[in-house]
Amino acid sequence: MRKKIYLGSFVLLVIILIGGMYYSLPYYVSKPGMAKELGPIITVENGYKDEGNFMLTTVRMGRANIYSYLEAKMGKYEELYPLDMVLNKEETEEEYNVRQLHLMAASKLNAIEVAYRKAGMPINYNYKGIYVMQVISDMPASGKLQAGDRIFKVDGHQFQSSEEFINYVGKKQAGDKIELTFSRNKTTKNVTLSLQQFKEDPKRVGIGISLVDDKDIVVDPKVTVKTDTIGGPSAGLMFSLEIYNQLTKVDLTRGYQIAGTGTIDVDGTVGPIGGIEQKIVAADKAGAEFFLAPNEKGAKNSNYRAAVKTARDIKTKMKIIPIDTFDEAVQYLEKLQEK
Template identity: 40%
Template structure:
């Protein structure tokens, strides 16, 4: 009888344990896991009108694999898995909803592609016309009086009857206001024209800077002399700009930039051909090393707050990556010049 009672208690304990483990599966955590992602050939993603895709080597973009730790088991995996960075959800996407965050990433990718086309065509001596079409709302502060009115993804066209096509001009105009002032904003939300009156707030108590309480990006359209199609699939963000630009340029030019080398890299690109800083760079160099990349381009640290060059050098030294050439660049032309001077790979 005693043995029978013990077995029954054991079965109950196991049942309770299984119940707890099942419940844990549905408990979300406020964390994201970032890991080295994929290396993807750009010749398969970029098509230039009358361009030449023949390459002895390859130009590749690099990605960071980001996954939401939707339960404690995924978080535990992140704690044990190598080359995994755990970040709080707020650090990754602020107070944006998943839909707003995805909308922002897609906009940044679209802008990255447009800038890549502009910069690469200019580098190749081709013409491309472009214009700015209002100011994209990339974020709204919790303290903003516009919080329930303006949303991520909206396009601001006018403030107080004044038309604004670039974010810098809008910010400059608002600097002339003071806290408590009200401005009338004309904007597009879900393809519908709207108006709203918003009160200005103090953004920085130390400097006294005021504003609406939104972060902004430029919204543009382009008309290139050469048709370029870029298939970015489900990749978001702006960090593929440099490598998009190199692939477009390579297809436009007669000579093959790759010269037999497997080339990868990362960095944002603006319309003037300048390379900018990105996030998650240490994951990208790990992915590049795993894929046997020969040369890796990355943004050079040119300003006080820049960290990409420091981060990548630390990661390379820590991991002992002696078989990959890391090359800092500040412009698209820097990367082109480097590749043009390379000897053919033996």
């Protein structure tokens, strides 16, 4: 009898332990990822080679279970974020993942434009429609469209920007119908939706989606950026530096291993990102000698200041460089003595 009790208790314990791996808590865990060389990821046709390397840095982020939650509580360079700090209002995890991939896509476009413009080369765009980023519940698109759908016609019309799409819909009245032509998983579909007032702004009507442009950038020489499943906009600065370095004769790496992070706007402004502490740890492990960090114009809580603090904590020899713009990064690198 006692053996049966022990066996039953053991089985129950195993079930609880296994269940803890699959039971999701209302948190995301962020931990150091890796530093990846950009040479194999970015290819400019007939581009120049470098002696050193530019590296993007990543964080590993995922939904917390009991074990990863406890590990993050005890780990020095792991962070816990409540769901509402990661997901937008009413955003599902699937929509979050789609948003991250499209943020990466937009980051690549900005990086290419910044680099080619700096190199004095022409840039053009080929507009293809809009991507659905999020669908708002209790609005006409709910249950009809989903994150990742690409809308390329409205009432048979094709537009040259998402702004034209928004203006077209905005001129209509609540109750008016529009026909959308969109693609999902390489299949073309049509749906007719009635416009509805937004609860938070009754003067506006729509179908209840957040969107982003779907467009290709046209440049010569051609550039290919392979990011696979990497999401988010934080590699923008490093993308732009790698692309520019392949476009120009002068090797900005000077033979060093240069990591970094930061968003990039089309005007070359470098913006802050999350997880800078984890990225410093990842870059140090990868042997980076320099790390370019968003300076945020010297703000007290800037990425740069957090990066410097972490660098001291882990006693790295890696030099942390404050950066506000793409031009500033180029100017700093041009003055580096060759290794």
